Every structure is written in C-alpha cells, then in structure tokens.
Amino acid sequence: MEIVVTAHAIEQYRNKTFTPDAELEDQEICRRITNICKKGTRAGRKAGASVYKICYEGLAVVAKVSPNKIVAITYLGDREYQHWYKMQDRKTRRRAGCR
16 A cells, blocks of 8 residues: 655644654654554544544544555644644634634
8 A cells, every 4th residue: 555645744743743853854754654654543534535533652644545545644743732732722712702
C-alpha cells in the first residue's frame, strides 16, 4: 500500500511538536508520519469521503484512505496538544456566544 505525506502534514508536525523532534529533516518527519499511518488505528471519521483520524502511540494524523493508497493530509499532534486545542476552541466559541 502506498502512503503519501503532504507538505502540509510535515509543516504541521513542526508547528505542533514542542521537542527537539521538530528540528528533524523532512525525510525523518515523513517516516514518522508514515509509521503512524501504517501502524495506527482509525479513531474517527472526519468530514469528507474516506477521511479518518488515525492514531498511534498518542500521535494522530488526518488521512484519506483508499483501497491502495493513504494520503496523510495533516498532523494533529499528540494527545496533550489536541486536548489543549479543543479547550481553546471551546473558549473561543463561548466568548462568541456559540455553544
């Protein structure tokens, strides 16, 4: 099965990783995201046909899955980052009057 990692996913890995791992070369980041796609499990479906959140060892990506190809669209970060982002989004919505 072919796994494709987008430039956006690599960029998001750098933006959402707050360890020395963020300084890795593109090929190493691509390898890590590919590993998440290969070994991870589908945690939930996202908007769009065949688009899933795939998690592995606390790290997550959003990928489009077809029978012979997986395209990693974006990197979501680790569990802590995802939780922080969700809380920030809720705060923003509450301030705007949305619930």
